[in-house]
Amino acid sequence: MNPTHLPQGPAVRYEGDVLFVEDVRVADLAREHGTPLFVYSRAAMLAALSAYQRGFAGRKARVFYALKANSSLAILQLFARAGCGFDIVSGGELERVLAAGAQPADIIFSGVGKTRHEMRRALELGIHCFNVESEPELEVLNAVATGLGVRAPVSLRVNPDVNPLTHPYISTGLKGSKFGIAHKDALRAYRQAAALPGLRVVGIDCHIGSQITNVTPYLDAMDRMLDLVTAIEAAGIPIAHIDFGGGLGIVYNDEQPPAADALWQRLLAKLDARGFGDRQLLVEPGRSLVGNAGICVTEVLYLKPGEQKNFCIIDAAMNDLPRPAMYEAFHQIVPVQRRAGAAMVCDVVGPVCESGDWIGRDRALSAQAGDLLAVLSAGAYCMSMASNYNSRGRAAEVLVDGSQVHVIRERESIEDQLRNETLLP
Numbered sequence: 022m023n024p025t026h027l028p029q030g031p032a033v034r035y036e037g038d039v040l041f042v043e044d045v046r047v048a049d050l051a052r053e054h055g056t057p058l059f060v061y062s063r064a065a066m067l068a069a070l071s072a073y074q075r076g077f078a079g080r081k082a083r084v085f086y087a088l089k090a091n092s093s094l095a096i097l098q099l100f101a102r103a104g105c106g107f108d109i110v111s112g113g114e115l116e117r118v119l120a121a122g123a124q125p126a127d128i129i130f131s132g133v134g135k136t137r138h139e140m141r142r143a144l145e146l147g148i149h150c151f152n153v154e155s156e157p158e159l160e161v162l163n164a165v166a167t168g169l170g171v172r173a174p175v176s177l178r179v180n181p182d183v184n185p186l187t188h189p190y191i192s193t194g195l196k197g198s199k200f201g202i203a204h205k206d207a208l209r210a211y212r213q214a215a216a217l218p219g220l221r222v223v224g225i226d227c228h229i230g231s232q233i234t235n236v237t238p239y240l241d242a243m244d245r246m247l248d249l250v251t252a253i254e255a256a257g258i259p260i261a262h263i264d265f266g267g268g269l270g271i272v273y274n275d276e277q278p279p280a281a282d283a284l285w286q287r288l289l290a291k292l293d294a295r296g297f298g299d300r301q302l303l304v305e306p307g308r309s310l311v312g313n314a315g316i317c318v319t320e321v322l323y324l325k326p327g328e329q330k331n332f333c334i335i336d337a338a339m340n341d342l343p344r345p346a347m348y349e350a351f352h353q354i355v356p357v358q359r360r361a362g363a364a365m366v367c368d369v370v371g372p373v374c375e376s377g378d379w380i381g382r383d384r385a386l387s388a389q390a391g392d393l394l395a396v397l398s399a400g401a402y403c404m405s406m407a408s409n410y411n412s413r414g415r416a417a418e419v420l421v422d423g424s425q426v427h428v429i430r431e432r433e434s435i436e437d438q439l440r441n442e443t444l445l446p
């Protein structure tokens with residue numbers, strides 16, 4: 022691996038041997054705010070969004086950011102101000118986007134297990150659409166909406182049964198997935214939805230998986246979806262919008278995902294060719310808007326040479342960066358200050374008491390205790406998945422804008438962690 026090749030777009034670069042995020046030295050951020058520390062580039066997030074907006078220029082299309090990728094309030098605020106809607110998957114995410122300044126009409130609600138309580142709150146607020154994932158959910162949503170005297174706008178999440186060619190834990194569009202309504206059952210479910218008085222059919226959606234680096238699964242899914250739209254409309258049920266979900270991959274190592282505008286050039290050509298070019302389009306990207314815009318800065322605590330393996334023990338762990346433990350995912354790990362000297366091949370691991378607590382395996386690093394490292398491509402599915410395992414406080418987060426630094430989340434204190442607990446009498 023060429024250590025000067027950083028997969029971060031505008032987010033991260035070396036000047037000489039010194040790592041920067043935009044115009045700020047990463048080492049200065051670590052000194053001021055401590056480690057582990059998430060650092061995000063505002064410009065990189067907006068550049069990622071622009072690629073979608075460019076791809077959709079002149080079309081009736083809208084980006085709904087899937088905030089489970091990174092739901093920190095300031096990041097939601099940034100995307101709300103840039104014109105995004107939001108794709109939520111829980112009542113907690115609903116309250117979060119409202120707190121960040123989003124309007125209910127800019128929210129779509131996905132997820133297989135919405136509770137009545139969550140449905141009621143979203144209906145009272147008047148969200149844009151519910152992405153419904155099963156026939157029983159249609160019945161419950163109908164009952165809740167009828168009870169409130171409203172009609173719930175619904176889109177059915179259809180499972181197009183295409184293989185996204187990604188990790189099994191982040192494949193969602195295959196038969197056997199808990200997500201979506203099977204392609205063969207979709208027409209029946211649409212007939213059911215159209216007949217229920219508390220529902221109003223507005224669209225169709227799919228989301229086939231995540232970290233997709235290949236255009237073909239998207240093209241296949243689109244064909245399968247358009248076949249269904251044709252059949253559903255032939256049954257007299259108009260489909261106002263088509264939502265193609267999220268899933269576009271980013272660069273962690275040597276992946277070569279299409280840019281969002283290049284992907285959509287291909288997809289729009291297919292839509293046009295099949296006569297659906299003027300349809301209202303929605304997309305729900307998460308990872309591709311934030312993943313490459315963030316890093317996690319960490320300090321080397323100990324080097325621990327061993328007979329079979331060398332270990333580099335850092336102060337970030339699986340509770341901060343869960344992706345390697347959860348999906349055996351790869352993140353590049355680079356020095357904040359490049360130094361000369363022999364590299365040692367080591368596993369980069371955290372302090373958590375689990376063998377699964379590794380961040381990188383067999384990495385060549387010339388680091389010493391006290392050095393700072395940056396774990397790259399850490400903007401998505403890191404902080405939003407962070408936990409307090411081992412009673413570790415969650416990291417702080419800063420957003421860099423040129424030479425300006427905004428603290429967007431304080432480091433979690435032990436008081437924060439103990440707040441909701443009580444001792445026995």
Ligand SMILES: *Cc1c(COP(=O)(O)O)cnc(C)c1O
Pocket residue numbers: 087089090108110131132228230231232266267268269305306307308309
């Ligand atoms: C997770 C998710 C997304 C976003 O996926 P990315 O791979 O992060 O783009 C979009 N839609 C739904 C329904 C999701 O569950």
